[in-house]
Amino acid sequence: KNEVEQSPQNLTAQEGEFITINCSYSVGISALHWLQQHPGGGIVSLFMLSSGKKKHGRLIATINIQEKHSSLHITASHPRDSAVYICAVRSGANSKLTFGKGITLSVRP
Amino acid sequence: DAGVIQSPRHEVTEMGQEVTLRCKPISGHNSLFWYRQTMMRGLELLIYFNNNVPIDDSGMPEDRFSAKMPNASFSTLKIQPSEPRDSAVYFCASSPTRESEAFFGQGTRLTVV
Numbered sequence: 538k539n540e541v542e543q544s545p546q547n548l549t550a551q552e553g554e555f556i557t558i559n560c561s562y563s564v565g566i567s568a569l570h571w572l573q574q575h576p577g578g579g580i581v582s583l584f585m586l587s588s589g590k591k592k593h594g595r596l597i598a599t600i601n602i603q604e605k606h607s608s609l610h611i612t613a614s615h616p617r618d619s620a621v622y623i624c625a626v627r628s629g630a631n632s633k634l635t636f637g638k639g640i641t642l643s644v645r646p
Numbered sequence: 647d648a649g650v651i652q653s654p655r656h657e658v659t660e661m662g663q664e665v666t667l668r669c670k671p672i673s674g675h676n677s678l679f680w681y682r683q684t685m686m687r688g689l690e691l692l693i694y695f696n697n698n699v700p701i702d703d704s705g706m707p708e709d710r711f712s713a714k715m716p717n718a719s720f721s722t723l724k725i726q727p728s729e730p731r732d733s734a735v736y737f738c739a740s741s742p743t744r745e746s747e748a749f750f751g752q753g754t755r756l757t758v759v
Contacts, residue, residue, distance in 0.1 A: 585747045
């Protein structure tokens with residue numbers, strides 16, 4: 538079993554829809570990251586959180602430490618949100634990052 | 647700041663050749679990371695440096711891979727000899743501290759034929 542599991546694997550949505558992407562992990566962590574990778578390949582850090590909730594524009598990230606689960610929500614989705622969304626957890630003495638496989642989101646106009 | 651700069655953006659080389667990937671981190675960042683991304687395995691940490699010192703190289707696949715950080719503004723990842731299974735996108739990232747958010751370079755797409 539991978540330490541970081543993301544679901545669903547692929548997701549297609551219609552423009553304007555509310556989207557939720559999930560991430561579950563099996564180890565104790567000090568922080569969780571959400572990353573976005575566009576078709577061109579560049580990776581951008583969206584959020585880093587260790588508790589509660591963070592909001593940036595139309596994006597909201599939540600984490601439940603007890604349940605070892607995080608969600609990334611996109612409100613009023615837009616085709617430009619189409620990308621791969623990767624969850625990563627930081628754990629261990631060396632604060633090593635372990636990545637999920639990523640979820641491919643496609644938002645249709 | 648121009649962000650993390652990687653070179654080259656693309657590299658095609660023949661099996662057995664030496665390959666050197668380069669990275670310039672964001673000025674003032676103390677941590678630098680090398681990652682590899684493949685379709686099969688996703689993103690994997692290869693090695694990271696803190697204050698130019700290698701802290702964790704457990705992700706380096708084998709002795710053919712080596713990484714150096716001679717100063718705070720430059721790092722290299724070398725593969726010698728290269729093999730087709732090394733084909734991947736290699737990302738360099740830096741962060742102010744090793745617990746901070748990381749800023750990624752655009753990556754180097756390596757193809758070994």
